[in-house]
Amino acid sequence: MSEVSERDGKKIKRTLEGENDAVHLHKLRKEFDDLVAVDDLDLGIERGILYGMIGPNGSGKTTTIKMLVGLLRPTSGKAYVLGEKVPIRDNISRIGYMPQDMAIYTDLTVHENLELFSELYRMDKKEFKRREKELLAVIDLSERKDSLVSQLSGGMKHRVSLACALIHDPEVVFLDEPTVGVDPELRVGFWNYFHDLKAKGKTVILTTHYMDEAVKCDIVGMMRSGRLIGEGTPNELMAATSTTDLESAFMTMARKVGT
Ligand SMILES: Nc1ncnc2c1ncn2[C@@H]1O[C@H](COP(=O)(O)OP(=O)(O)O)[C@@H](O)[C@H]1O
Numbered sequence: 001m002s003e004v005s006e007r008d009g010k011k012i013k014r015t016l017e018g019e020n021d022a023v024h025l026h027k028l029r030k031e032f033d034d035l036v037a038v039d040d041l042d043l044g045i046e047r048g049i050l051y052g053m054i055g056p057n058g059s060g061k062t063t064t065i066k067m068l069v070g071l072l073r074p075t076s077g078k079a080y081v082l083g084e085k086v087p088i089r090d091n092i093s094r095i096g097y098m099p100q101d102m103a104i105y106t107d108l109t110v111h112e113n114l115e116l117f118s119e120l121y122r123m124d125k126k127e128f129k130r131r132e133k134e135l136l137a138v139i140d141l142s143e144r145k146d147s148l149v150s151q152l153s154g155g156m157k158h159r160v161s162l163a164c165a166l167i168h169d170p171e172v173v174f175l176d177e178p179t180v181g182v183d184p185e186l187r188v189g190f191w192n193y194f195h196d197l198k199a200k201g202k203t204v205i206l207t208t209h210y211m212d213e214a215v216k217c218d219i220v221g222m223m224r225s226g227r228l229i230g231e232g233t234p235n236e237l238m239a240a241t242s243t244t245d246l247e248s249a250f251m252t253m254a255r256k257v258g259t
């Protein structure tokens with residue numbers, strides 16, 4: 001069963017039970033000793049949208065994503081990605097993940113890193129060549145294809161990490177702060193690419209500190225202290241708080257819930 005709703009002029013299909021969503025969380029919780037990093041989080045992310053998670057440092061964004069990609073075991077609750085219960089096994093190559101802290105090999109070249117990821121995902125060689133060319137252009141590193149990653153700047157390494165997450169053309173991609181340290185011009189290029197992915201029916205789930213980026217997402221989830229304190233289209237969130245920017249909307253939501 002599903003319903004189609006119109007939000008800000010965009011048609012958004014939501015599966016009522018959530019089983020067909022890109023992500024579906026039911027009271028997902030993660031404790032580190034006494035600290036509750038993710039606090040019984042309920043969340044549904046439909047397929048084919050750009051979803052932005054925003055919130056201050058320590059609000060549980062990275063921990064949530066790590067549980068979804070199987071790097072952390074939840075303390076309790078349930079999580080489904082593409083309808084499969086986490087930790088997923090069957091759908092692994094349908095998912096891409098760019099960690100907040102870089103996970104590429106500095107003693108390999110850019111090309112070798114991309115090739116390694118393509119092999120992990122058992123990609124066809126011809127398809128790999130095509131994707132590599134496309135992604136190197138997006139990250140503006142075509143000329144540095146054969147450079148050792150250790151010789152690249154921090155921002156360049158970050159861009160390689162993004163390309164590695166996308167090389168196998170995943171259906172759902174989790175990008176943890178993909179644009180940190182990326183210069184403004186290239187950020188625009190990244191965002192155009194995220195919109196291209198969405199146009200191809202992919203689901204892009206990202207975290208960001210930049211409110212000018214959050215506003216470009218279809219749906220924004222506001223996290224604070226491991227909880228979702230607000231969710232909706234940027235316009236809905238601003239209307240609900242009688243504000244004109246997402247930063248103020250966030251502050252108002254945080255005051256309302258008193259955390
Ligand atoms: N491996 C860990 N061990 C202990 N505490 C952790 C660990 N990972 C994250 N935390 C804590 O969990 C909380 C949420 O962190 P995180 O998910 O990284 O937040 P965000 O990504 O929103 O900045 C923070 O208080 C952080 O210090």
Ligand SMILES: [Mg+2]
Nearest residue numbers: 061062063100
């Ligand atoms: Mg984080």
